[in-house]
Amino acid sequence: MSVIDLNRLTLRRGERQILQGVDLHVREGEHWVLLGRNGCGKTTMLEMINGYLFPTTGTVDVLGNRYGTVDLREVRKEIGYIGASLIEKFTLRDPVWEIVVGGLNAYLRIYQEVSPEARDKAFHELERIGFAHMADQPFGTLSQGERKKVLLARTMMADPKLLILDEPCAGLDLYEREKFLSALEELSSRKMSMLYVTHHIEEIVPLFTHVALMADGRIVAAGAKKEVLTPELLRSAYDVNISVQWQDERPWIRVGKG
Numbered sequence: 001m002s003v004i005d006l007n008r009l010t011l012r013r014g015e016r017q018i019l020q021g022v023d024l025h026v027r028e029g030e031h032w033v034l035l036g037r038n039g040c041g042k043t044t045m046l047e048m049i050n051g052y053l054f055p056t057t058g059t060v061d062v063l064g065n066r067y068g069t070v071d072l073r074e075v076r077k078e079i080g081y082i083g084a085s086l087i088e089k090f091t092l093r094d095p096v097w098e099i100v101v102g103g104l105n106a107y108l109r110i111y112q113e114v115s116p117e118a119r120d121k122a123f124h125e126l127e128r129i130g131f132a133h134m135a136d137q138p139f140g141t142l143s144q145g146e147r148k149k150v151l152l153a154r155t156m157m158a159d160p161k162l163l164i165l166d167e168p169c170a171g172l173d174l175y176e177r178e179k180f181l182s183a184l185e186e187l188s189s190r191k192m193s194m195l196y197v198t199h200h201i202e203e204i205v206p207l208f209t210h211v212a213l214m215a216d217g218r219i220v221a222a223g224a225k226k227e228v229l230t231p232e233l234l235r236s237a238y239d240v241n242i243s244v245q246w247q248d249e250r251p252w253i254r255v256g257k258g
């Protein structure tokens with residue numbers, strides 16, 4: 001099955017052409033990373049996949065739904081989204097398990113009684129990330145990396161078929177970044193595709209199968225990660241001399257002169 005099909009997407013804002021004909025095809029079982037310089041259009045593309053933004057021209061199909069012809073609220077139930085500003089939306093004094101259980105209905109706060117099944121699932125999701133002992137702790141007492149992992153557990157409450165992550169490791173130290181990436185690796189055994197935006201190529205851990213490189217509102221390369229993460233293609237997208245070394249099935253970047 002096709003998870004994401006973006007066909008010739010364009011987006012115009014005034015005189016500016018933000019997306020200039022974007023094609024992306026994600027199939028079941030694939031996990032994609034989206035790379036590209038600041039302002040190249042990554043977040044804009046994610047907003048379209050989430051149905052928060054509509055293209056000027058082109059079509060968006062997600063999980064077999066053609067946007068514009070379906071109830072987007074129904075499609076969104078199958079999409080987990082961890083965006084850059086999501087963490088700020090939660091109340092810091094709420095206990096961790098309540099933040100997680102809210103993922104079932106995408107509530108930011110719980111106003112209704114929680115069913116025993118939902119509570120059990122929340123504790124199970126916390127257990128899976130090794131946080132069962134933190135269930136009653138206020139969210140605000142957790143480190144940034146722990147908060148991100150809690151948001152992952154929250155997203156998993158709804159068993160999404162597509163998980164979108166927009167720079168989830170931004171601001172995390174090396175230890176917390178690696179912990180977060182390990183938690184993601186754990187999730188990769190589930191029947192779910194991931195689309196991961198980052199500025200850090202070394203975050204492309206083995207779970208990721210494909211990479212799309214964006215520049216100036218276009219996808220300039222897309223495919224199996226080893227075919228896309230070449231010095232030539234990276235140089236064309238970033239305008240920097242780069243060499244890539246693969247170690248432990250992860251790409252590591254060196255920036256050269258000239």
Ligand SMILES: Nc1ncnc2c1ncn2[C@@H]1O[C@H](COP(=O)(O)OP(=O)(O)OP(=O)(O)O)[C@@H](O)[C@H]1O
Binds near residue numbers: 018042
């Ligand atoms: N409503 C708008 N009107 C005009 N320009 C916009 C609008 N929304 C976004 N842009 C521009 O579109 C471009 C793409 O923005 P986008 O946020 O998608 O980039 P990005 O690749 O996610 O960047 P970053 O890596 O910095 O997060 C930017 O130059 C931004 O200024």
